[in-house]
Amino acid sequence: MSVFERYLTLWVALAMIAGMAIGVLSPAMIDAIATAEVANVNLVVAVLIWAMVYPMMVGVDPGALRNVVRQPKGIAITLAVNWLIKPFTMAALAVLFFEGVFADLIDPADAQQYIAGLILLGAAPCTAMVFVWSQLTRGDEGYTLVQVSVNDVVMIFAFAPIVAFLLGVTDIAVPWTTLVLSVLLFVALPLAAGVWTRQRLGTPERIETFRNRIKPWSVIGLIATVVILFGLQGQVILDRPQVIALIAVPILIQSYGIFALAYAAAWALKVPHRIAAPCALIGTSNFFELAVAVAISLFGLNSGAALATVVGVLVEVPVMLSLVAFANRTRARFA
Template sequence: MTKTVPDTAPMGRFERLLTVWVALAMGAGIAMGLLAPGLVQAIAAAEVASINLVVAVLIWAMVFPMMVGVDFGALKGVARQPRGLLVTLVVNWLIKPFTMAALAVLFFEVIFARWIAPEDAAQYIAGLILLGAAPCTAMVFVWSQLTRGDATYTLAQVSVNDVIMVFAFAPIVGFLLGVTDIAVPWETLVLATLLYVLLPLVAGLATRRALGTQARIDAFTARVKPLSILGLIVTVAILFGLQADQILSKPTVILLIAVPIVIQSYGIFALAYGAAYALKVPHRIAAPCALIGTSNFFELAVAVAISLFGLNSGAALATVVGVLVEVPVMLSLVAYANRTRPRFATSQD
């Protein structure tokens, strides 16, 4: 198979500092919420069928460049390393969403119960469920490259995950929200899945077809890639503008939300990486297959949280905290994967 992944150049300074940009956007959002509350409320009021129009544009700016990079021609290569793909699929769809929901309930209904009001706890749990049900789509290309991962395998696993996401995301989220006694607005959930997963995917495929060659696709992806991060940063600023009063009155809530996310990230990586090692999966495949489950498609989680629960909801806030911790956690796991490469038998590679 001769397919290549889109833009696998080493992570640039801008991407490495994503956590810094998100933190600055949080500060700018809080300032905007305090100094220009009318502007923030006007943005929040621009809704049609529970979909915020301003945020919808920003989410498409985030998601579309990633979907252009997905090549379903890579699906025919999934049989090259079935054990690695098996680990990825089992962890992403049969384990990760449920462990994230369990950790969310444990922390916000038990451990943190004395500090968090029940209605707020339910919102944070919902946001964490959305994060857990959305495996990484784009950043895994970066993590794979940083661990010298197999480029064609990485592309294949992302393509398979995207196909599954179209059909499985809404049912899994709906089930877990129902189990945790959170009302499930099914129409909005399905609409958000169509709007932020299926339609961008179709648009990405159409764009690939129109561009034709891989070189033109890579060049186009490189040009539009900055829109993805810009859309994320502006969305974060809007979210924190709406949450300004709550955040300033309860600043520790950010740390409390981060705790189960960090535990989930390291736990899922350990499970997937350990399983890949036990199954004698080559390191060039073991690393990306573990990292894709650890990382999150936070753009989708943010978009659906806003659609389901609103811009000023605790669920939306929880998904944004996921963005905040994503890069430092993932870089630490990349470093660990690189340090442990010699432990994988030479014969595996």
């Protein structure tokens, strides 16, 4: 892992502090960024989101989809967990905690926003960081690429309908035009640009060199987005710091629960560990770049939904590293 990836939680925490400081000391700057919108899409954040997503999409190899039949059980598990289970369990946990357990601690309007953000987070399985987790568990790199590629293709068609359905179930208004536009802008177009880039570069060596060159922009885009989000949310967090901890609770339960389900299914179906570990980690981790982008598009930069997706970024790395350690300790239990 690079220094940025290894200490991502630290950078995000520092960006949160910096954002709150800027929001308090220079609110005009944050407000100027927040008002730079066209068709409900913030132009500044759109550029930052592309900086985050595009380097990841360059790593998606359409040719790898031909290898799906090589180990169908791994693909079946990741697809079932990511698209038939995970979005719905995240929505259920969000409703349970913010309309039940935490109802007396959170304003109802804020609670609906946090639920929406958690739904967006749960409906977007990991794409890029899973290659890091796969490497740390000695996963099959080729098959990990297959799993990520398949999930990215499914995401283009499944993300918007699932999110719209779940937001509707929780009585949150769904601006369909903005939702579809977000998927096109932040999934379909970056994926098309990534495929075009791979074709232009040609050889795997040139592709890898190019990815390494642009990879830092992904982290820079993420950190800059977090600064802006927390610049807008700074006063809310200073007034109610416990809200970060409350949002983290369902995310932690979801992460460990989904990993346990996928990992146990892989063990029961006798999937080799080099495929089982990445298979479980894909569902556990989130495509938080997409979740952040869509939350901003649907609900605005200063929304509770956007804040909830950023909390997902904050807890991502420590949770995933703990699961990587568990997967490595239990390798001998697999065939």
